[in-house]
Amino acid sequence: MAITLMLANDFSQLPVMQSTRDLKGVISWKSIGCRLTQRSEINTVKDAMEPAYEIKATETLFETTKLIIENDFVFVRSTSNNEITGIVTATDLSEQYLRLSEPFLLLGQIENRIRNLIHGVFDAETLRNACNDNDPDRKSQVESPADLTFGEYVRLLENEENWAKLSFVADRKIFRAELNTVRQIRNDVM
Numbered sequence: 001m002a003i004t005l006m007l008a009n010d011f012s013q014l015p016v017m018q019s020t021r022d023l024k025g026v027i028s029w030k031s032i033g034c035r036l037t038q039r040s041e042i043n044t045v046k047d048a049m050e051p052a053y054e055i056k057a058t059e060t061l062f063e064t065t066k067l068i069i070e071n072d073f074v075f076v077r078s079t080s081n082n083e084i085t086g087i088v089t090a091t092d093l094s095e096q097y098l099r100l101s102e103p104f105l106l107l108g109q110i111e112n113r114i115r116n117l118i119h120g121v122f123d124a125e126t127l128r129n130a131c132n133d134n135d136p137d138r139k140s141q142v143e144s145p146a147d148l149t150f151g152e153y154v155r156l157l158e159n160e161e162n163w164a165k166l167s168f169v170a171d172r173k174i175f176r177a178e179l180n181t182v183r184q185i186r187n188d189v190m
Contacts, residue, residue: 020083025049130156
């Protein structure tokens with residue numbers, strides 16, 4: 001029955017419980033596979049059951065990440081009524097990591113493409129002219145596109161003469177507006 005439930009619902013594991021508060025263990029494809037490779041018969045969930053690890057619902061993901069990684073999953077126990085209320089899997093961690101890191105990765109790709117677009121096209125003086133005049137110390141240190149901020153990329157490329165030097169076919173005003181939108185998103189994300 002457990003294997004059928006796991007197949008029907010695409011579950012990788014199932015808790016073995018007598019009630020919502022009484023977690024006895026867990027059965028998983030890993031535990032089933034281990035028993036089968038040892039030529040053990042599996043007639044009941046007890047034949048493939050392993051210890052279940054649990055965390056309190058009040059624990060943070062940061063506190064529990066290592067336990068989740070080591071065990072592939074943990075069950076979550078409510079502190080208010082002591083019931084098992086859910087599961088957190090290594091896949092959940094991966095999805096959370098992706099959700100949190102994706103904006104940074106995409107912004108990094110955009111910034112690298114902007115740098116590649118302008119690399120070797122403009123001399124240091126032209127790059128410095130995109131900097132704020134109110135910060136002469138910083139402005140004097142700019143030598144390459146990597147030294148510019150995102151706002152300075154926008155200022156550099158809003159200049160028609162600078163835009164004409166690029167071997168890039170796009171409408172300057174639209175590109176600049178989109179780049180400015182990315183700059184605002186980047187500032188919000190950071």
